[in-house]
Structures are given as C-alpha cells and as structure tokens.
Amino acid sequence: MKNKKTYIKDINRTIYDIKDKDNSIYKSQKGLTPEIIKEISSKKNEPKWMLDFRLKSLNIYNSKPMPEWAVDLSDLDMDDITTYIKPNTKQSHSWEDVPEEIKDTFERLGLPEAERKSLAGVGAQYDSEVVYHNIRKELVDQGIIYMDMDKALHEHEEIVKEYFMKLITPDDHKFAALHGAVWSGGSFVYVPKGVDVDIPLQSYFRLNAPGAGQFEHTLIIVEKGAKLHFIEGCSAPQYKVNNLHAGCVELFIKEDATLRYSTIENWSRNMYNLNTKRAIVEKNGTIEWVSGSFGSKVSMLYPMSILAGEGARSEFTGITFASKGQHLDTGTKVVHAAPRTTSTVNSKSISKNGGYAFYRGLLKVTKGAYDCKSTVSCESLMLDNDSKSDTLPIIVLNNDNIDIGHEAKIGRISDEAIFYLMSRGIDEQEAKAMIVRGFVEPITKELPLEYAIELNNLINIELEGTIG
Amino acid sequence: MGEHFFNINNLKVNIDDKEILKGVNLEVGKGETHIIMGPNGSGKSTLAYTLMGHPLYKVTNGEINLEGESLKDLSADKRAIKGMFLSFQYPEEVDGVTVEEFLRTAKTKTWGEMQRILPFKKLLKEKMEALEMDESYATRYLNLGFSGGEKKKNEILQMSILEPKIAILDETDSGLDVDAIRIVAQGVKKFKDKERSIVVITHYNKLLEYLAPDYIHILMDGKIIKTGGMELAKEIDENGYEEIRKKYLK
Numbered sequence: 007m008k009n010k011k012t013y014i015k016d017i018n019r020t021i022y023d024i025k026d027k028d029n030s031i032y033k034s035q036k037g038l039t040p041e042i043i044k045e046i047s048s049k050k051n052e053p054k055w056m057l058d059f060r061l062k063s064l065n066i067y068n069s070k071p072m073p074e075w076a077v078d079l080s081d082l083d084m085d086d087i088t089t090y091i092k093p094n095t096k097q098s099h100s101w102e103d104v105p106e107e108i109k110d111t112f113e114r115l116g117l118p119e120a121e122r123k124s125l126a127g128v129g130a131q132y133d134s135e136v137v138y139h140n141i142r143k144e145l146v147d148q149g150i151i152y153m154d155m156d157k158a159l160h161e162h163e164e165i166v167k168e169y170f171m172k173l174i175t176p177d178d179h180k181f182a183a184l185h186g187a188v189w190s191g192g193s194f195v196y197v198p199k200g201v202d203v204d205i206p207l208q209s210y211f212r213l214n215a216p217g218a219g220q221f222e223h224t225l226i227i228v229e230k231g232a233k234l235h236f237i238e239g240c241s242a243p244q245y246k247v248n249n250l251h252a253g254c255v256e257l258f259i260k261e262d263a264t265l266r267y268s269t270i271e272n273w274s275r276n277m278y279n280l281n282t283k284r285a286i287v288e289k290n291g292t293i294e295w296v297s298g299s300f301g302s303k304v305s306m307l308y309p310m311s312i313l314a315g316e317g318a319r320s321e322f323t324g325i326t327f328a329s330k331g332q333h334l335d336t337g338t339k340v341v342h343a344a345p346r347t348t349s350t351v352n353s354k355s356i357s358k359n360g361g362y363a364f365y366r367g368l369l370k371v372t373k374g375a376y377d378c379k380s381t382v383s384c385e386s387l388m389l390d391n392d393s394k395s396d397t398l399p400i401i402v403l404n405n406d407n408i409d410i411g412h413e414a415k416i417g418r419i420s421d422e423a424i425f426y427l428m429s430r431g432i433d434e435q436e437a438k439a440m441i442v443r444g445f446v447e448p449i450t451k452e453l454p455l456e457y458a459i460e461l462n463n464l465i466n467i468e469l470e471g472t473i474g
Numbered sequence: 475m476g477e478h479f480f481n482i483n484n485l486k487v488n489i490d491d492k493e494i495l496k497g498v499n500l501e502v503g504k505g506e507t508h509i510i511m512g513p514n515g516s517g518k519s520t521l522a523y524t525l526m527g528h529p530l531y532k533v534t535n536g537e538i539n540l541e542g543e544s545l546k547d548l549s550a551d552k553r554a555i556k557g558m559f560l561s562f563q564y565p566e567e568v569d570g571v572t573v574e575e576f577l578r579t580a581k582t583k584t585w586g587e588m589q590r591i592l593p594f595k596k597l598l599k600e601k602m603e604a605l606e607m608d609e610s611y612a613t614r615y616l617n618l619g620f621s622g623g624e625k626k627k628n629e630i631l632q633m634s635i636l637e638p639k640i641a642i643l644d645e646t647d648s649g650l651d652v653d654a655i656r657i658v659a660q661g662v663k664k665f666k667d668k669e670r671s672i673v674v675i676t677h678y679n680k681l682l683e684y685l686a687p688d689y690i691h692i693l694m695d696g697k698i699i700k701t702g703g704m705e706l707a708k709e710i711d712e713n714g715y716e717e718i719r720k721k722y723l724k
Contacts, residue, residue, distance in 0.1 A: 421529075426566035427576070429526050430632065431554035431584035440579070444570025444615070 021114050022272060022301075025243040026107045026214050030133065031094035036217070037085040040064060043187055046090045050156055050190070053163065063176040063186025070180040076335045076366065077304045082278050087219045087250050089188040091133040097154065099140050108132050115241065117210050124455075125237075126205035127152045131222055132212050134190040145203065151196040152207055155223045158194035165196065169225055173256040173284045173312075181252045181280040185221050192222030192253065197232040197263075206235040206268075211253070213273075216245040224255040228263040228291075235266040241301065244274040248303075251277055257285035259293050261315065266294040268453065273301035275331055280306050289315030289344075296452050297324040299336050308366060310339035313347035313375075324353040325449040328361030328393070337366040337384075337399075342375040342408075353384040354449055356442065357393035365397040369410070376407040386416040387445050389438075478542055479504045480640050480671060485536035487517075487524045494520045496696035497536070502640065505669040507685055511676060511707065512693035513715040518675045519563060521693065522644040526560040527553050540640065554584050557639030561629040561646050568616040573628065574598060576616050577635050584636050601634045604664065606657050622649035630661040640671040647681040659684030679707045692718060699723050 032049065034042045043064055047057040072079050098104050101118050112118060112130050121128040127141035129152070136154035145152070151162065159166050176186035193209040213220045220242075228234050242249060251273060259265050265285070273279050279302035285293040295309050311320035322338040340349040355363035365384045386395035397414045419441055427437035443450075450458045480502040487495035494517045502508055512518050524531040525538060527550040538545045545553050568576070577598065581589045598612055605627050617625050626646055633641050643662070647655055659681055666672055666685070674681055682690075682704070690706040691698045694715070700706065700722045710718055 420566070423566040423568055425526075425528055425550055426562065427568070427580075428550035429554055429560050429562075430576070430580035430636065431551050432579055433551045433583070434549070436579070436583075437551075440571050440576070441568060444568055447570030 019244065019274070022241045022274065023243045024111070024114065025245075026111055028215065029093045029095075029105065029108060030091045030215065032090075032092040033088055033215075034090040036088050038064065038067070038089065038184075038187065042089065046188065046190065049090075049092070052159065055167065056159065059171070060187050063183045066176045067180060067183035067187055070183060073180060073306075076306050076364070077333050079278070079304070082248055082250065084184075086217055086248065088215065088217055089219045089221065090190055091215050091218050092135050093132045093137055095137050097136055097157075098138050101138065104130075104138050108137055111212060111214070112138070112210065115210065115212070115239070117208075117239075120208065124205065125208050126203060127207040129154060129193050129207075129209040130212070131191045131209065131220075133215050133218060133220065136191050141207070142205075148201050149198040150201060150203060151194065153194055155192040155194050155225065156190065158225070162194070162196070165227070166194070166225070169227060169256065169258060170223070171254065171256070173258070173286055174254050174282050178282065182254065182282050185223070185252050185254045185282070188219065189221045189223045189254065191220075193224045193226075195226040195234065195236060197228045197234050199229040200231045201229075202233040203235070204233075206237050208237040208239065210239040212240075213242040213249060213251065213277075217247040217249065219250040219252065221251075222253045224253065226256070226265065226267075227258045228260060228265045230260045231262045232260075233264045235268070238267070238269045239272075240269070241272045242274045242277060245276050247276065249274070249277045250280070251302075252280045253282070255281070255283035255309075257283075257293065259285060259287045259291040259318075261289045261291060263288075264292040264294070266296065267309075268296040270298045270453075271301060271305075271307075275301065275303050277302040278304050283307070283309040284312070285310070285320070286312045286314050287318040287320060290317040291315060292319045293321070295320070295322045295324070295338065296449075297322070297336075297338075298449075298453070299324070299326040299334055302334065303332060305334045305336055307336045308339050308368070310341070311349065312341045312343060313349065314343050316344045316346055318344060318347045320349045322349075322351045322353070323449055323452045325446055326353075326355040326363050326365075328355065328357045328363040330359040330361060333362045333364070335364040335366055337368075339368040340370070340380065342369075342371040342378040342380065344375055346377045347375060348379045350380070351382040351384070352448065354446060355384075355386045355395060356389065356445070357386070357395050358389035360392040362394040364395070365399070365414075367397075367399040368402070369399070370402040371404055371408055373404040376405055378408045379410075380408070381411040383413045385414070385445070387442070388416070388418045389442070391418075479540070481537070481539045482525075483537045483539075485521075485524070485538065486534045487520055488532045488534050489520065489530060493534070494696055495524065498693070498696070498698055500673075500691065500698065502671050502673060504671060505666070506689070507666055507672045507674070507687040509674045509676065509682060509685075509687045509690045509707070510693050510698070511679070511690060511710060513677060516693045517696045518677070518693055519644055522560055522563075522642050522675055525642055526550050526558060551583070554580075554636075554638070555586070559633055559636060559638035559641040561626075561633060561641060561643040563645040563648065565617050565625045565629055567618045567620075569618055571616050572613050573616055574612040577632060580632070581635055584638070597635065601631055604634070605631055605661050607631060623651065623654040626650055626658060627654065627661075630658050634661055634665055637665075637668070638670070640673070641665065643672065643674045643676075643681075645676055646674070647676055647678060650680075655680055656684070679711060682707055692722065694719060694723055
C-alpha cells in the first residue's frame with residue numbers, strides 16, 4: 007500500500023461515445039425565437055392551443071433569470087443550442103424498419119435485446135423524435151396506451167390537454183418554461199383502472215447531434231388500483247460543444263395505484279442535464295423513484311413527490327457518481343400534503359478524480375398533514391482528496407404531529423477498512439472495489455436486473471494497476 | 475524453538491517519527507503458542523499492525539521472516555498470501571459486503587484457487603456452527619451492527635476458514651463474556667491442533683488457561699523484557715506491571 011496509488015476507473019463510455027453521422031432531415035436554426043417555435047409546431051401539425059402554449063412558455067422563459075443557486079450555467083448559451091432536430095426516418099414498429107445506423111446505436115445500447123427479454127413495450131427517441139415504438143398486443147387489449155407524446159397529442163388530445171404541464175408548469179422555473187416552448191418527443195403512458203402491468207415499459211432517449219437540445223416530455227397516468235413499472239434510459243456521445251437536456255416528467259398516480267419509475271442517466275460529459283420530474287400521488291397510492299445519475303457535465307435533478315391523498319407513499323432510491331469535470335447537483339423533494347402519508351429517501355453518491363456530488367433535498371410537511379412519517383438517509387463517499395461532496399437537506403415542517411428520521415454521512419474511503427480487507431489477502435484495488443460496490447449495494451438491488459449489471463459495468467470497478 | 479519458522483529480529487518501528495518498538499526479538503516455532511503481555515501503551519498493538527504490514531507503521535530497522543522469507547517489504551495482502559493472519563482488536567465494518575462474499579474472495583486470494591460456491595457454503599456453515607454463530611451471519615454485512623463479541627467471533631471464523639500458517643490475535647479476549655471466551659478459545663485450540671503457530675497479544679490472562687501456551691513474553695517500553703512460562707503470567711497477575719517493571723526493566 008505504501009508509495010502506491012490506486013486508480014478507480016471512470017465509467018467506461020466507449021459504447022456511448024460512438025457518434026453517428028448527421029442523420030437529420032430537418033434542423034431548426036440555433037437559438038430561440040417565436041419564428042423557430044412556430045416552425046416546430048407547424049412541422050408537427052399541432053393544434054393551435056399547443057402553439058399558443060409554446061409561445062406563452064417562450065415569453066416566460068425570456069422573463070426569467072438563469073438560476074444561480076446551484077451550479078455554474080454561465081457557459082450555457084442558448085443561442086448555440088439547436089432545439090429541434092428531426093431524424094430522417096419515420097417512426098417504426100419494427101426494428102427492421104429503423105435505419106441501419108440508428109438501429110446499430112440502439113443495438114449497442116442493448117435496447118432491442120432488452121425488449122425481447124424483459125420489456126412489455128419500448129420507445130426509442132433519437133434527437134428530437136421517437137424513431138421506434140412498440141407495445142405487446144396483450145397490453146393494448148387491456149386498454150393500455152403507450153406511444154410517443156407527439157402522437158398522443160393527436161390521438162388523445164383531450165387527455166393530453168387535461169394533464170400536460172399541469173403538474174410542472176412553465177412558471178416553475180426557467181428550464182420548465184424552455185421545455186414548454188420547445189418540447190418534442192417523449193412518452194405517453196395511460197394505464198386504465200385496475201390494470202397491473204407486470205412487465206416494465208422502457209423509453210430510451212439518445213441525443214446524437216452536437217450542440218443540440220433534447221426536450222422530451224413524459225406523461226404517465228396510472229388510474230385507480232393500477233400498477234406500472236416504467237424505465238427510462240438516456241445517453242449521448244461526447245462532443246466539444248455543449249448539449250442541453252431539459253426534459254419534463256409528469257406522473258399522475260391515482261388512488262391505490264403504484265408506479266415505479268427507474269432512470270439510468272448516462273449523458274456525455276458535455277451535457278447540461280436540467281431535467282424536471284414530478285409525481286402527484288392520491289389516496290393510498292405509491293410512487294417509487296429509482297434514479298441513477300452518472301453522466302453529464304452539470305446536472306440539476308430533484309424528482310419531486312407530492313403526496314396529495316391520505317396514506318400516499320413515496321420511496322426514493324438514488325445514486326450519483328461524479329468524476330472529473332462533473333458537478334452533479336441531485337436529490338429529491340417530498341411534500342407531505344395529506345395526513346398519514348409516508349416517505350423514504352435513500353441517496354448515495356460517489357465522487358472521484360475531482361468530481362463534485364451535491365445532495366440537495368427538500369422535505370416539506372403541510373399544516374394539515376398530521377401523522378406523517380419520513381425517513382431520509384443520504385451518504386457520500388469520496389474516493390480521493392481532489393473530490394468534493396456536500397449535502398443540503400432542507401426540512402420544512404408546518405405541524406409537529408409527525409415522525410421524522412434523518413441521517414447524513416459524508417466520508418472518504420476508509421484506509422483502515424482497506425487495510426482490513428487487504429489483511430485477508432485481497433489486493434488494494436479489489437479491496438477498494440469491494441468497498442465501493444458494497445456502498446452502492448442497497449441501490450443495486452433496487453434496479454431491474456439488467457440495469458444492476460449495467461450499474462456495475464458503469465461504475466466499472468475494474469481497477470487499473472498500481473503505480474509505483 | 476524451530477528457529478527458521480517465524481523470526482522477528484531487532485525490530486524497530488516508528489509512527490509519525492516517534493519510535494514505538496525499540497528492538498523486538500521473537501522466535502516462534504511451528505505449532506507453538508506464544509503470549510505477549512504488557513501494559514497499555516507498551517507497543518503491543520503496534521507490533522500486531524506492523525507484523526501485518528499496516529502502512530502507517532514504518533519499520534526503521536530489523537527483519538520479519540516467515541519460513542525464511544522476509545515479509546518486511548510486502549503489503550498486507552501479500553503477507554496474508556504467505557500465511558500471516560491478524561485477528562483485529564477492532565475489526566472494521568464494511569457495508570454492503572456480506573461475510574460469505576468477503577470470505578470466499580479472501581480464501582480464493584490466499585489459497586490461490588477459486589472457491590466453488592456450494593462446497594464453500596458447506597465449509598462456512600460447519601465453521602460457523604463450531605463457533606456457535608447463527609447461520610444468518612453469513613449473509614449479513616461484514617461486522618456491520620455486530621456486537622463486540624460477534625466481531626471477535628467473526629475474526630476467529632475468518633482464521634479458521636483461511637487457515638494461515640501463523641495467526642496474531644490482538645486482544646481477541648477483550649470485551650468477551652465468559653461464554654464467548656470459551657467458544658473463541660475452543661476455536662483457537664482447534665486451529666492450534668493443526669500445527670499452526672499462534673501469537674496472542676493481551677493484557678489480561680483470560681485466554682491463557684484455555685490455551686496452554688509454550689512461552690509468555692513481557693513487552694514493555696517497546697521491547698520484550700522477559701520471556702518465561704505460565705509462571706510469568708501468574709507473577710503479573712499477583713504483582714501487577716509496576717512490580718514487573720521494577721524487577722526486569724533496567
């Protein structure tokens with residue numbers, strides 16, 4: 007151990023970094039003007055209310071200052087971002103019909119294989135549009151709707167109009183307004199009353215074009231007593247210019263319904279990931295968030311649960327891995343807005359090689375929300391002295407008839423624990439790997455199996471040789 | 475004494491430039507049991523950590539040889555592979571790593587051969603039963619939430635699974651109740667019966683009566699000042715370390 011350094015490898019990004027050539031048929035001009043917005047809306051043949059909504063959002067966007075309370079956004083210039091890029095293909099229901107290069111990209115990411123093995127439906131978005139969508143017939147027969155958001159706007163306009171950006175409004179913050187103005191693609195899921203979708207649905211968002219923005223909108227409605235597991239994956243190849251992701255996820259969980267929403271986000275290190283996710287849970291309903299943040303240059307991501315009905319539950323399990331040049335500001339927000347609601351937060355972060363992982367959380371209990379229970383635990387592990395970690399859990403209580411447990415731990419990887427494992431014949435690299443794997447184990451076991459394997463690959467605890 | 479099995483020659487050790495061990499000599503033969511006793515601060519734990527190769531303990535002089543090979547410049551994992559074992563006074567807790575997973579990896583590394591899952595499970599179960607440890611400990615995270623006694627048992631469990639050539643037991647008897655001492659002592663005895671060498675570091679003599687040691691050494695002020703048999707332990711017990719100091723330390 008003495009005089010030696012051990013190196014824990016970064017996430018192996020090779021499969022994510024393969025860039026396709028420009029496959030677009032149409033690109034909007036860079037930047038943001040009402041003309042660009044009108045053009046996007048007209049290309050999509052949208053109803054007038056949506057165009058009006060987009061233009062209103064643009065006004066709000068222009069009126070709001072850049073948020074300055076978390077990460078450094080000074081290098082992000084919207085005039086350099088192309089907000090809409092339409093790939094040169096129609097949406098297919100068979101991988102055969104997806105253009106070769108785009109199909110190869112998704113093959114490398116393992117999506118078609120996962121679909122064959124363990125998914126009930128798949129959506130694949132490439133830049134601004136969804137290029138592949140499929141759902142098993144038996145799900146359609148049960149009344150489940152799973153399609154891309156643009157299509158849903160045409161085929162289920164009334165439902166979309168009722169729910170779209172009602173939970174996250176353009177007034178929320180600057181990037182929610184931006185999203186309202188330029189959103190494109192994403193997923194729409196509707197699970198009718200009492201239907202239990204026991205196999206997960208998965209949407210994968212791939213941003214290929216340099217200097218582009220991706221603004222997909224995900225809207226999920228799980229009706230009374232229904233159950234769904236939805237998986238979201240994201241990645242992009244590395245470019246020298248900035249890319250921007252400002253998606254919105256709105257989840258409506260009705261009485262006695264359950265939704266599990268799992269995300270593995272693995273954007274490239276030139277990405278600004280400014281994503282907004284929110285769930286509203288009615289009486290005795292449950293939202294379970296599983297959230298893995300590994301990529302991006304800068305992230306601001308705080309999935310929020312509003313426990314609106316009596317007995318509603320939320321569970322958040324999150325892992326963040328920040329390496330060189332990354333500032334990942336992640337966490338979760340929970341609002342207990344009804345009596346007897348319960349929430350659990352279990353967050354872990356790892357920082358290495360100068361990475362910065364910041365946990366920012368909010369727990370709020372409203373006045374009438376008595377007999378609530380909340381347990382919050384956040385732990386950070388720093389693998390070297392160059393890396394940073396912070397936690398900022400904010401708790402706002404408006405009544406005192408509640409039961410709250412809170413625990414936060416920040417620490418460096420323990421030399422004594424490494425020595426202990428080494429004293430049993432385990433070399434230094436493997437000892438560190440064991441400790442890191444052990445640290446994330448409570449999260450790994452929450453992930454769907456293929457994502458657990460992916461997580462192990464991603465964190466890539468394969469260690470490089472000792473340097474003398 | 476089997477002169478060439480395990481030798482420590484004139485070992486001097488610094489921590490943060492302060493000399494703690496000031497020339498320790500010790501020879502341990504194959505299958506022998508040695509006890510090192512000494513008051514707090516005499517350098518007992520320093521000796522234990524140094525023998526296992528803790529990087530904060532700097533050897534400034536002397537040699538540590540096992541079967542004629544020098545261990546002095548080897549890292550802890552290499553020493554373990556050569557057959558050295560340390561039962562820690564304060565075993566570390568490692569979250570998320572199960573006892574079984576850890577021990578199977580450790581056995582694979584120290585023995586240099588893959589441990590197949592089912593035979594290993596069987597071995598583990600057997601050894602745990604001998605130490606009156608509940609089976610459920612196999613799937614618990616390493617030392618996490620274990621009581622002091624459970625941690626010590628777990629150290630002895632590791633020793634019995636890894637079967638090192640020489641085991642250093644650092645205050646293994648401290649913090650144990652009477653029943654736990656008996657169980658741990660039986661575990662150590664079984665190990666000893668296999669012609670393994672043991673060095674027990676302690677400031678009590680609780681374990682002594684179970685182990686029938688070959689030699690007792692008194693470590694004081696960084697040196698072994700006296701070597702003898704069971705009568706030495708008795709002398710310490712009756713007169714205390716202060717009297718011993720006056721009598722043997724010049």
